[in-house]
Amino acid sequence: LEMSKSNSCFGYPLSIFFIVVNEFCERFSYYGMKAILILYFKNFISWNDNLSTAIYHTFVALCYLTPILGALIADSWLGKFKTIVSLSIVYTIGQAVISISSINDLTDHNHDGTPDSLTTHVVLSMGLALIALGTGGIKPCVSAFGGDQFEEDQEKQRNRFFSIFYLAINAGSLLSTIITPMLRVQQCGIHSQQACYPLAFGVPAALMAVSLIVFVMGSSMYKKYQPQGNVMAKVVKCIGVSVSEALSQKGRNRNGPGVYDTHPWSKERIKSDEERLICQIKMVTKVMFLYIPLPMFWALFDQQGSRWTLQATTMNGKMGAIEIQPDQMQTVNAILIVIMVPIFDGVLYPLIAKCGLNFTSLKRMTTGMFLAAMAFVVASVVQMEIDVSCPLILQCPFLGGSLLSLPSLSCSLILPPSPNFLIKKKISKTNEFMTFDVDKLTSINISSAGSPATAVTQDFTPGQRHTLLVWAPNRYRVVNDSLNMKPEKGENGIRFVNTFNELISVTMSGKVYENITSYNASQYQFFTSGIKTFTLNSPEILPQCSRDFQSSYLGFGSAYTYVIQRKGCAEVKEFEDIPPNTVNMALQIPQYFLITCGEVVFSVTGLEFSYSQAPSNMKSVLQAGWLLTVAVRKVFVMLASILGILTPSKWAEYILFATLLLVVCVIFAIMARFYTYVNPAEVEAQFDEDEKKKNMEKSNPYAASGPDSQTQM
Structure with a gap:
């Protein structure tokens, strides 16, 4: 052990300040880079969606698998301090390489905006590999190294350190996911102005360099435990010898009893250092056996970025003067973490202790799983409210009917007869929809005063939504719509209908509808919420007429048709195809609150528990084991997804997830009931004391016999 200077602040080692700042900067660097990575693959490297997604998830998986490698290096070879410094250098180089790969002017040899694919791919792959090794390798070491800074009588301060450490993780990730996308949308470049990926990647790279510098600055203050040899090799050797002896014992017992009457791991059969190692392995x-059920928690926790975000796309994000996009709701978790960690650590836990309740680490983790399950119960209630507010026909693909939207001029529509009467509808409102079975659409007739009825001849496709455009009693067009469901991501679908005699082009918030033919409808394009401006471009529009228009306020999940008509100057009428979402995203806050509280008592406690129950030579290894529960969550996510497909509706799916986690929670509680807490320092101290006594006996055999023995000799 290398002792540091005895500096402290408010009862805490001053050295942890450098460790916490290091973690904040490193998490900013990682999550900032990760926030824009898939967009970089798609928009700059020009990979398709499938390849971009595959590379992205492969990279994330590597980041959670390399902690085992970093832990073994730290505990067996370099020690935690040198491992963190070495892999942080690798990490910083990786971030710098990614930043360099995004500099378009270095790879755009033809000045056409297309990077040199081979060079870019090689540099990018190198950068991602270095980052995966760096971030994963230091992950288990930093938290364990922070725990090493405390004395044995500072258990309270050490537990609070893990809360502060987790707070730094979430503060760094929260700020980076807000700031880095803002940097990306800036325009930069010499030959062409493009999204500024060099700046967006460069800032995280700079923060990683700052993280390394800050950590090294505290070097003289750290307590640094030296590694105790190749732990993994010793473990493998110990297990191999034990298995070999067990097999030998079994074979010899067949020939006769009593040949080997002691367990191969018993104290009588092994040396003191092997006995110590076996005890440490058992710890x-x-x-690790206790951790087997835990990935289910992380699997459901991951649903914030998938199912909960999809749920938010069917809701309204307008909250007073604030407007929240569906994918921004995930930041609620990080914000609540920053708020709830100090409350739990400074208020709730002390209050529970004063009430005389023994709220142990495993009880906290069980409580965290229960709270997460309750979060999904609340999510189910919210989903029921969404289902009531949104017509079923707009949530599901059509299985046997065709939907007719009626934006047209004033005439009457005579529809096929029902069993008892004719349906005669005057087309005056266009926000109404009628659904028909395809086999019943035998005839549709359009009529107007003084004109004969006109039969609509059209083969309607099952499962397809159609729009009937009528501009005269005998002139119509049936348009096959591309929008059969509510728009994804809470966006709004907008299309234009041209009633001019010539082509019209429309530009709306940077998106162009090119060459809309006469008496026809454009395809839908999608926009976020807010008021949008659009410009008409047609030779028919008189010079003195305005070409600029504004939409009404677009909410979330709606669709509109804008009919461009000529009445003197151009006139645009807005018709609602699909109504906007009405259930507010604020209703998701209770479920985010519950799962965040669950995360605080589960994840923070897990870090502290992993450290406190690990022997001195396996602190990083057990931290890596804790991180492994996060890494293998994807298996449980796949299981949950398969089971979710079998549920009849989304609210039932959430109830299923809650039930699964409650079952796992009960299993974990039973396992925890039979777990015996240990103090590794006391156990190792006892081994040291026994070894000391044995050495004394060897050096002075009379010491153990007492004074009478010496007299007899």
């Missing part, structure tokens, strides 16, 4: 394996 770790007991904890």
Whole structure:
């Protein structure tokens, strides 16, 4: 052990300040880079969606698998301090390489905006590999190294450190996911102005360099435990010898009893250092066995970025003067973490202790799983409210009917007869929809005063939504619509109908509808909420007429048709095809609150528990084991997804997830009931004391016999 200077602040080692700042900067660097990575693959490297997604998830998986490698290096070879410094250098180089790969002017040899694919791909792959090794390798070491800075009598301060450490993680990720996308949308470049990926990647790279510098600055203050040899090799050797002896014992017992009457791991059969190692292995394996059910928590926790975000797309994000996009709701978790960690650590836990309740680490983790399950119960209630507010026909693909939207001029529509009467509808409102079975659409007739009825001849496609455009009793067009469901991501679908005699082009918020033919409808394009401006471009529009228009306020999940008509100057009429979402996203806050509270008592406690129950030479290894529960969550996510497909509706799916987690929670509680807490420092101290006594006996055999023995000799 290398001792540091005895500096402290408010009862805490001053050295943890450098560790916490290091973690904040490193998490800013990682999450900032990760926030724009898939957009970089798609928009700059020009990979398709499938390849971009595959590379992205492969990279994230590597980031959660390399902690085992970093832990083994730290505990067996370099020690935590040198491992963190070495892999942080690798990490910083990786971030710099990614930033360099995004500099278009270095790879755009033809000045056409297309990077040199081979060079870019090689540099990008190198950068991602270095980052995966760096971020994963230091992940288990930093938290364990922070725990090493405390004395044995500072358990309270050490537990609070893990809360502060987790707070730094979430503060860094929150700020980076807000700031980095803002940097990306800036325009930069010499030959062409493009999204500024060099700046967006460069800032995280700079923060990683700052993280490394800050960590090294605290070097003289750290307590640095030296590694105790190749732990993994010793573990493998110990297990191999034990298995070999067990097999030998079994074979010899067949020939006769009593040949080997002691367990191969008993104290009588092994040396003191092997006995110590076996005890340490048992400590770790007991904890790792306890961790088997935990990935289910992380699997459901991941639903914030998938199912909960999809749920938000069917809701309204307008909250007073604030407007929240569906994918921004995920920041609620990070904001609540920053708020709830100090409340739990400074208020709730002390209050529970004063009430005389023994709220142990495993009880906290069980409580966290229960709170997460309750979050999905609340999500189910919210989903029921959404289902009531939104017509079923707009949520599901059509299985046997065709939907007719009626934006047209004033005439009457005579529809096929029902069993008892004719349906005669005057087309005056265009926000009404009628659904028909395809086999009943035998005839549709259009009529107007003084004109004969006109039969609509059209083969309607099952499952397809159609729009009937009528501009005269005998002139119509049936348009096959591309929008059969509510728009994704809470966006709004907008299309234009041209009633001019010539082509019209429309530009709306940077998106162009090119060459809309006469008496026809454009395809839908999609926009976020707010008021949008659009410009008409047609030779028919008189010079003195305005070409600029504004939409009404676009909410979330709606669709509109804008009919361009000529009445003197151009006139645009807005018709609502699909109504906007009405259930407010604020209703998701309770479920985010519950799962965040669950995360605080589960994840922060898990970090502290992993450290406190690990022997001195396996602190990083057990931290890596804790991170492994996060890494293998994808298996449970796949299981949950398969089971979710079998549920009849989304609210039932959420109830299923809650039930699964409650079952796992009960299993974990039973396992925890039989777990015996240990103090690794006391156990190792006892081994040291026994070894000391044995050495004294060897050096002075009379010491153990007492004074009478010496007299007899």
